[in-house]
Amino acid sequence: MINAKARAVDGPDKPFRAAEIKRRDLDSDDVLIEIKYAGICHSDIHTAHGEWGPVNYPLVPGHEIAGIITDVGANVTKYNIGDRVGVGCMVDSCGQCENCRKGEEQYCLKGNIPTYAGVDKYGEPTQGGYSTHIVVQEDFVLRIPDNIELDVAAPLLCAGITTYSPLNHWKVGNSKKVAIVGMGGLGHMAVQIADAMGAEVTVLSQTLKKKEDGIQLGADNYYATNNPETFEKLAGTFDLILNTVSAKIDLNAYLGLLTLDGTLVNVGAPAEPLSLNVMNLIGHRRSFAGSLIGGIRETQEMLDFCAKNDIAPKIEVISADQIDEAYKRVLASDVKYRFVIDTSTM
Ligand SMILES: [Zn+2]
Numbered sequence: 001m002i003n004a005k006a007r008a009v010d011g012p013d014k015p016f017r018a019a020e021i022k023r024r025d026l027d028s029d030d031v032l033i034e035i036k037y038a039g040i041c042h043s044d045i046h047t048a049h050g051e052w053g054p055v056n057y058p059l060v061p062g063h064e065i066a067g068i069i070t071d072v073g074a075n076v077t078k079y080n081i082g083d084r085v086g087v088g089c090m091v092d093s094c095g096q097c098e099n100c101r102k103g104e105e106q107y108c109l110k111g112n113i114p115t116y117a118g119v120d121k122y123g124e125p126t127q128g129g130y131s132t133h134i135v136v137q138e139d140f141v142l143r144i145p146d147n148i149e150l151d152v153a154a155p156l157l158c159a160g161i162t163t164y165s166p167l168n169h170w171k172v173g174n175s176k177k178v179a180i181v182g183m184g185g186l187g188h189m190a191v192q193i194a195d196a197m198g199a200e201v202t203v204l205s206q207t208l209k210k211k212e213d214g215i216q217l218g219a220d221n222y223y224a225t226n227n228p229e230t231f232e233k234l235a236g237t238f239d240l241i242l243n244t245v246s247a248k249i250d251l252n253a254y255l256g257l258l259t260l261d262g263t264l265v266n267v268g269a270p271a272e273p274l275s276l277n278v279m280n281l282i283g284h285r286r287s288f289a290g291s292l293i294g295g296i297r298e299t300q301e302m303l304d305f306c307a308k309n310d311i312a313p314k315i316e317v318i319s320a321d322q323i324d325e326a327y328k329r330v331l332a333s334d335v336k337y338r339f340v341i342d343t344s345t346m
């Protein structure tokens, strides 16, 4: 077994503490990664707080992982010691089902193995990236392009792919009108990616507080959703609305902003069910959809796309002792725009 330092949480309302965890010895197709940076995702907070169902504590969250390969199994072919790599939200899947064979491992019919709060093929609980080392089989490891620094690479592994995949799937190029709901960790990535894909991008944020940032990142328009006039003015405007907010929103109000055949895609995952008036779909042949991260092949495509288009998250690097404080600030929307833990401080 390989010892790793980590930050773990023991219950829904417990603070993080320093912990020693074990990583498995390398299987023939595994790589050992020395983690350099781990992003803090809103999902980490939902999971650590037990809001998405029961959790086996102690829990080490973190699925935005960037680091360096320090050892490889005997049959590893894709990576060498010293390679700059990342790991996102999943570390394994069945590899056999229809969806896995299509490269959509996130939708594995047997369920993908999440990077943390899951159970791996050996029956062991998975523990995430708030840690100094992780062992992952090579097929679930991503290559980080040379011109992306490891600290800014980390958030791409969840926030980047979560927004890239639906924008890619619904083909937002060619000046399509796209609205991004929320200017947080996900939203500020979505603005950059949609802009680089060629969309006309509008940000819908609660207030105009982050307008300057939004425009600078590539938004063409920016509206406050706390102003009811926004919903009148923009009625029937958008081909695609990407909702990145994981709090409850008024779906019916947002559906009214879609064109004929427009789609509202949720990537934010509120803990509570949302309600919608189906007439808002029927009347304009609109769709309400969801999207979960992206497959491994698409995640690599996203990293290469970001490298080519100079897309990077805005980050605030913190030490391991600041995780609790960072969680509070994320919940208060007081982050520009992603916290990244420097794991050398573990
Ligand atoms: Zn995430």
Ligand SMILES: [Zn+2]
Pocket: 093, 094, 095, 096, 097, 098, 099, 100, 101, 107, 108, 109, 110, 111
């Ligand atoms: Zn599968």
